[in-house]
Amino acid sequence: MGDADGTGPPELLFPGHGEMAGRMRAFDWAGTPMGDPAGWPASLRTACRICLTSRYPMFLWWGEDLRLLYNDAYQHLLGNKHPALARPGRQVWGEIWDVIGPMLRSVTETGQATWSEDLLLRMERHGYLEETYWTYSYSPLHDDEGRVRGVFTACNETTERVVGERRLAVLQDLGAQAGTARSVGEACRLVARVLGRAQRDVPFAAVHLRDLGGGLVPAAVSPPGTAPGPLPDGHGDWPLEQVLTTGEPVVVEDVVRRFGRLPSGGWERPPNQAVVLPLPGETGAGPVGAIVLAASAGRVLDDGYRAFLDLVARQTAALVNGAVAYEVQQRRAEELAELDRAKTAFFSNISHEFRTPLTLITGPLEELRGQLAGAGERVGEELEVIRRNALRMGKLVNTLLDFSRIEAGRMRARFEPVDLAAVTAELASVFRSAVERAGLDFEVDCPALPEPVHIDRDMWEKVVLNLLSNALKFTFDGSIGVTLRAEGGQAVLRVSDTGIGVPPGELPRLFERFHRIENARARSNEGSGIGLALVKELVGLHGGTITADSTEGEGTVLTVRLPFGTARLPAGSADRGAEPFPVSAADPYLQEALRWLPDEDEDGDAGREEPVPPATGAARARVLIADDNADMREYLRRILTPGYRVTTVADGRAALESVRADAPDMVVSDVMMPRMSGLELVTALRADSRTAGVPVLLLSARAGQEASIEGLEAGADDYLVKPFSAAELLARVRAAVKLSRLRNHHAQWRTALVDSLQEAFFVCDEEGAVVEINSAFTDVLGYGPEDLPYRPKHPWWPDEETDPEAHRAIERAFAQVVGERKGSYVTPVKHRDGHRLWVYASFNEVRDPDTGRRMVVGTFRDVTAERLTAQRETALAALSVRLSEAGSVPEALRAALDELRGVWRAPRALAVTWDGADRAPRPVAAVPGTAWGRPGDPVREAVESLRGRNPLHPAATCGPAGIGITLEHPGGPLALWVEASQERPFIGEDHTLLAVLGGYLGQMLQRVHAFEQQRETALALQRAILGPDRLPRGFAVRYEPAARPLEVGGDWYDTVELPDGRIGIVVGDCVGRGLDAATVMGQLRSACRALLLQFADPAQVLSALDRFAALIPGALCATVFCGVLDPATGRLAYSSAGHPPGILTHPDGTTELLDQGRSIPLAVRPGLPRPTGTRTMPPASVLLLYTDGLIERRSRPLHAGIAEASAAARRGRDADLEKLADDIRTGMEPAGGYDDDMALLLYRHPAPLEVAFPAESAQLARVRGALRDWLERLDAGPRLTQAVLVAAGEACANAIEHGHRHNPGRTVRLRAVVGADALRLTVTDTGSWKPRQPEAGAHRGRGLILIHALMDQVDIVTDEAGTTVDMHVRTTR
Amino acid sequence: MTTPLTLTDQRRPDGTPVLVAEGEIDMSNVGEFRAAVDRAAGGGRLVVDLTAVDYLDSAGLAALFAHADRLELIAPPLLDPVLTVSGLADLATVHIT
Incomplete structure (x- = not known):
């Protein structure tokens, strides 16, 4: 080979x-x-x-x-x-x-x-x-x-895509259920409902959940109502316990042997494979249950199917766990509310009960400090912490007691005149070290006052210390000032700072009890919000006032005015009630303030990490602690250090920076912190996808349901209310870290899953920026994750300048992505390396569970190959349709070029052959606007460059950029050339497409060419068999074949001029249509002609035709009307072989049917004698013969059709015969055209007279003779005859005179035609007449007068060709 | 085929000349007819008998018009329309037989 x-x-x-x-x-x-x-x-x-x-x-x-x-x-x-x-x-x-x-x-x-x-x-x-x-x-x-x-x-x-899309829809459907279930049972029912809609992929599903006793109970099943039990002697039940024990899925391969026929999900066969999967609990707990998912028997349970079922199980678990979490959350909210109520009661009722225990703490503590002074640093530190916090507690208790006393009206001041300047300066000096350690200037200016001021020393202490403490707390740089003056009979104390100031809106509430300015930057968020309120109460007890002036960002001045003297002091004893908790008043304030400031041994706010023990560091989780209280930081660090690596920071901002720099395994954060609160911290962490997964445990002293929910809503994983035990904290941290690790595991698993998708995957934010992709995305488009996010317009958009069409397409697609909830589209894109491809993408809107923002998740795949195949198929199909309508090679080429232009939006396209003898290029088709120039023209050069190329090998042309191809063509080589459009440059795929289209076109051209030749032959043959070349005068015919493109069918008409001057008339109809019927028809027609010449008798002709037809297959039951007409007398002898009757229309409009001489169709009974009918046609009557195609309609009796044809003939009886034929043909035509062959034949008696004679007067008598004979046939009376003879004679004489004068020897024509009630005479010559001039007296003028007088209407038209006299005269005078 | 026409000169008993025509008169033979009419008219009264004429056109009428004021015509009903329409009947004496 x-x-x-x-x-x-x-x-x-x-x-x-x-x-x-x-x-x-x-x-x-x-x-x-x-x-x-x-x-x-x-x-x-x-x-x-x-x-x-x-x-x-x-x-x-x-x-x-x-x-x-x-x-x-x-x-x-x-x-x-x-x-x-x-x-x-x-x-x-x-x-x-x-x-x-x-x-x-x-x-x-x-x-x-x-x-x-x-x-x-x-x-x-x-x-x-x-x-x-x-x-x-x-x-x-x-x-x-x-x-x-x-x-x-x-x-x-397309199986992978169709099934994949369907499965994705199931997962999306499941995902859409998130957050809707209020109970576990409801979650299971939701899952079953979704899977009930997805039976093609999961024909059967059953969810089993653990109950409280650890047993398994069925929770939901899909489709509903199915409860398959194991067959009595089958292979057993679902391996649920095994799955729960091992936590691993089990594939069951013999479902039918275990359970018989499960629901098949619409497939022919029941499922035989199923997967039993565990439903993992939240936070790494054991499975909450197991789910049985049957696999459809129509798809093999491959990795993709397994992965899908796995995701269904995970989604189910997520829904169940979500419901569990919801229930837990509900319970916790209730517990919190209860706790808050208890705390409130506790604080308000038994604050003073602290005093005893506090006393019993601080007392022995002081003793211990002394005894253990040398016991080591750690012991000293711990004791110091206890002391400081006991002091703070004492201060808090005292303040609360002060309030309750003031409220109860039991506060009794012991006023004594003091040197206020000295007392105040001394109090201020207590704060000096703290202020200076905070890096602030401290200016105390307390000159002696002119007189003493009556005050209660303890109260004044609290006033001054509170004011200073407050100033220090909110001032970060600059200075704090204390001044005392005597002004207007008052002692005026001003404590000023250059701190953050108070917003104007907050000033009026500054002294309200428990009012705190939210979100103010402070050295500490500690504080009960009662310091200034207490100051105000105390100043009030002195008969004084306090006011605040503040400018936000610049500083605050608090001004206390006390009256000199005693006049405004309240009267009363000095009953102080119970002694206050005996601590030095200044110490707690100072100690507290010092804890806000950086420790000398701590490295400031930047964070501090415990050194990592080298042996276990790698495995230990890292915990970040954020608290503005240094003691709390230290306390937490000590609790957590044995198990975790701990980093501490002093506020939310620092925590956020630390997490962003290096995410810990978890964050433990106070809620109330300066710079950024714990809630703000959580929100910021959750908003950033890099840190969204870090678990956060919030600590707060603020109890209450509201606070707890606020924290959890912000996204905190857990919430712990102070005070808490170390064990409790450790338990919570341990759980959260575990969750974190699991989450990371989930995230890694998710990434792996997304990456393993065959399809490219992306996530867009609401602006359309692509924020996440998988590796298939990179494979398809060449853009990797390193440059994320990709903002619109994305780099893979086709270029707007060079490829505007593709650019518009992707713009539309993009509008869909940002504007619609879900959808899919096909769009062109540009690979990073520049090459064009097509992708099919589908997307879905999802809500980001953390932020609630609209995101779009989508997948796409490269459909370039499919697209090109489809494009080719479409173009081929379109070309095929166009070519099927083409009847000739040039038509086919024009159609093909038009199609090519459409495909490529080509401005110009051309087809050229080299088929001539000289082998010179010759354009054979071109789309409008394409000129074939002279040699040297760029288009011509481009096309000629194609010559000699191998057929069907497309080549690019330059000059005008385009693409061309050569084909074999019936006449010789042919080249097609298509110009590139501005919109759409040619690329590789276009060459392939042109080759495919060109190949097809070449094949079709061969066919069209062959068809063309066949058709020409066929037409010539058809015309030869259909009817006579020339009709005798007075006849008109019409023919409509049912089967296009044939021009013949089973019907025919014929006229035969017999030797004796009579005319044989035949109208026939063979059974069937199309070519087969036409061949039978041709034979019958020829035979009938021959028989007419032989017999000249219709009955004899048909009898002989009977015998002939019996020999021709297919001629049986043909119907024929055969008549012999004497045109001189109008006598018609006829016989009908089963043919519908002829219709004779009289000039007065009555019609009659020629229904004599009727017998059976041809060849049915050869030898049966046939009858003859005769009818003499009256003058001006019209004979209509036809085949049943004219009159036969479905569901209409035949006589109705005959009546309609009669009516049509009646309406047009006076019209010209050709017009009458047209009117009947179109008037009877059904909507959609004749569906059967149709032939009709008309004859009006007598036939028109036509005489042509030389322009010589000697001819006149002969012409008159002929006209007289014709008028006799018409039965015209003598007067009409004479009038017609004279008028015609005058017209002819005129014609002879002028014809003789100008063109001797030319011919004059007389034509006379009868209508229903008028005659029409026409005399035509080649000369021109003079206009009528009666005064000239010439007898020619008299001739015209005669014509006008004798005729009813005369028209004389003279032009270059000659003169025509057209005369009408009514016959019914 | 020439147009058939026979012309016979007769005289009435009173001597009035009578031209008897038989056949058809048209352009092809009007010369013959005109000559006969002119001859028969002589200068006095003229009688033309068209009883056996089947056809008379405007050329024949023109020959008769030349002598209309002293012409007496004997014509068959067939020719009546022509004679009336041409106006000859108004000028000459016409007897329709």
Whole structure:
């Protein structure tokens, strides 16, 4: 086989190195009905080549039993059916033949291509009945004779996509249920409901949950109501306990043997495979239950299916856990409310009860400090912490007691005159060290006052210390000042700072009890909000006032005014009630203030990390502690250090920075902190996807349901209210760290899952910026995660300048993504390396669970190949439609060029051949606006450059940028050239497309050419058999074949001029239509003609035709009306062989049917005598003969049709005969045209007179004689006859005179036609008449007068050709 | 085929000349007819008998018009319309037989 140089026929026919090409070359074709390839039609050979050289799955069905020829790409789709070369299609695809068989039949019978998209085919190609989806088209393949002999198919398996989209929809449906279930039971029912909608993928599902006793109870099942129990002697129940124990899924491979037939989800067979999966609990707890998910028998349970079912189980678990969490949350909220109530009661009722224990703490403590002074640093530190906090507690208790005393009116001041300046300066000096350590200037200016001031020393102490403490707390740089002056009879104390100031809106509430300015930057957020309120009360007790002046950002001045003297002091004893808790008043304030400031041994706010013990550091989780209280920081550090690496920071801002720099395993944060609160910290962490997963435990002294919910809503994982035990804290931290690690595991798992998707995956934010992608995304587009986020316009958008069409397409797609909830689109994109591809993307809107923001999740895949195949198919189909309408090669070329222009939006396109004898290029078709210039014209140069190229090898042209291809053409080489449009530059795929279209066009041109030749021959033959070349005068005929493009059918009409001057008239109708009927008709017509010449008697003719017809298959039951007319007398003898009766219309409008001489159709009873009818046609009557195509309509009696035809003839009886014929044909035509052959024949008696004679006066008598005879046939009376003779004679005489004068020897014509109530006479000559001049007295003028007087209407038209006199006269005077 | 026409000169008993025509008169033979009419008219009264004339056109009428004021015509009903329409009946004496 094949020559060494590869030019041998098999290599040409079966080109390429693929397996199928090899198989086809080696195949024993002669052993199949297809025979030796050498004898194959050209189209089959071409299709074979296209198929084998294509990388898209393509195949052919050929011949009666549609044998299969296919390429390598299709071979893989055949599964175990391969090899199936040249096997009958029904054998190969028996299981889907009920679907594709009728489609194929429709293609071979109608020649129309089909197109199927995502069509479900139940195939058995991998050993089981498989659910598969396909997109393909069937196009007809013609043999050289133009018959459809095969079907060409390009196909694409879309199973993965269809099933994948369906599964994704199920997961999305499940995901959409999140947060809706209020109970575990409801969550399970939601899952079952969703899976009930997804039975094609999960035909059966059952959720089992652990109950309180640890047992399993069924919670929900899909489809509802199914409760399959294990068969009595089957293989057992679901392995639920095994799954729960091991935590691992189990695949059950023998579902049918265990349970019998489970619901099949619409598939023919019940599921035999199922997966039992655990439903993992939250925070690493054991499974909460297990779910059984059956797999459809239509899809193999492969990795993809397993992954899908796994995700269903996880979604289910998430929904169940969400419901559990909701229930827990509900309970905790209730508990918190209870706790708050208890705390409130506690504080308000028994504050003073602290005093005793506090006393019993501080007293012994002081003793211990003394005794343990040398016991070591750690002991000293701990004791110091106890002391400081006991002091703070004492101060707090005292303040609260002060308030309760003031409120109860029991506060009794012991006023004594003091040197206020000295007392105040001394108090201020206590704060000096703290103020200076905070890096502030401290200016105390208290000159002696002119007189003493009556004060209660303890109260004044509290006033001054509170004011100073306050100033220090809110001042970060600058200074604090204390001044005392005597002003207007008052002692005026001013404490000023350069701190943050108070917003104007807050000033009026500054002294309100428990009022705190939220979010103020402070050294500490500690504080009860009662310091200034107490100051105000105390100043009030002194008869004084306090006011505040503040400018936000600049500082605050608090001014206390006390009156000199005692006049305004309240009267009363000095009853102080219970002694206050005995601590030095200044110490607590100072100690507290010092704790706000950086320790000398701490490295400030930047954070502090415990050194990592080297042995265990790698495994230990890291905890970040954020608290503005240094003691608390230290306390927490000590609790956590044994198990965790601990980092501490002093406020939320520092915590956020620390987390962002290096995320810890968890954050423990106070709620109330300066700079950034714990709630703000949580919100900020959650908003950033990098830190959203870090668990946060909030600590707060502020109890209450509201605070707790606020924290959890902000996204905190847990919430711990002070005071708390170390054990409690440790338990919470341990759980959260575990959760964190699990979360990280989840995140890693999610990333791996997303990355493992075959399809590219992306997440967009609401602005359309792509914020997350997977590796398939990078594979398809070349853009990696390193440059995330990709903001619109994304770098893969096609360029707006060079490819505006593609740019608009992606703009539309993008608008869809940002504007709609879900959808899909196909759009062109540009790979990073610049090449164009097409992607099919589908997307869905989701709400970010943390932020509630709208996000878009989408997947896409590269559909460039599919798209190109589809584009090719579409273009081929469009071309095929256009070409099927083309009747000639030039028409086909014009249509093809128009189509090519459409495909490429080409401004210009041209087809050129070199078919002439001189082999010079000749344009054969061009779209409008394409000029074929002189040699040297750029377009011409471009096209000529194509000459000599191998056929069907597209080439780019420059000059005008374009693309061209050469074809074999019936007349010689042909080149097609298409100009590139500005909108759409040519790329590689366009070359392939042009090659495909060109190949098809070449094939079609051959066909059209062959068809054209056949048709010309056929037309000549048809015209020869249809009717006479020339009709006798007075006749008109019309003919409509039912079957286009034939011009003949089973009906015919005929006229035969017999030797004796009579005329044979035949109208007949053979059974059937189309070519078969036409061949019978031709024979009957010829025979009838011959018989008329022989017998000249209609009955005899038909009897003889009976015998003839009996010999012709197909002539049986033909109907014929045969008549012989004497045109001189109007006598018509006729006989009808089963034919509808002729209609005779009289000039007065009455009609009669020629229903004599009737007998049976032809060849039914040869030998049966036939009758003859006769009728003499009255003058001006019209005979209408026809076939039943004119009158027969479905569901209408025949006589109704005859009546309608009679009416049409009656209406037009006075019209010109040709017009009457047109009126009847169109008037009777059904909507949509005649659906049967139709013939009609009209004759008006007498036939028009036509006389032509030389322009000589000697002819006049003869002409008159002829006219007189004709008028006699009309039965015109003597007066009418004379009038007509004179008028015609005058017109003829005029014609002779002028004709003689100007053009001697020319011919004059007289024509006389009868209508229903008028005659029309026309005299035509070649001369010109003078206008009538009566005064000239010439007898010619008198002749015109006569004409006008004798005729009813006269028109004389003179032009260059001559003169026509048209005269009408009524016959019914 | 020439137009058939026979012309016979007769005289009435009172001597009045009578031209008897038989056949058809048209452009092809009007010369003959005109000559006969002129001859018969002589200068006095003229009688033309057209009883056997089947056809008379404007050329024949013109020959008769030349002598209308002293012409007496004997014509068949067939020719009546022509004679009336042409106005000859108004000028000459016409007897329709």
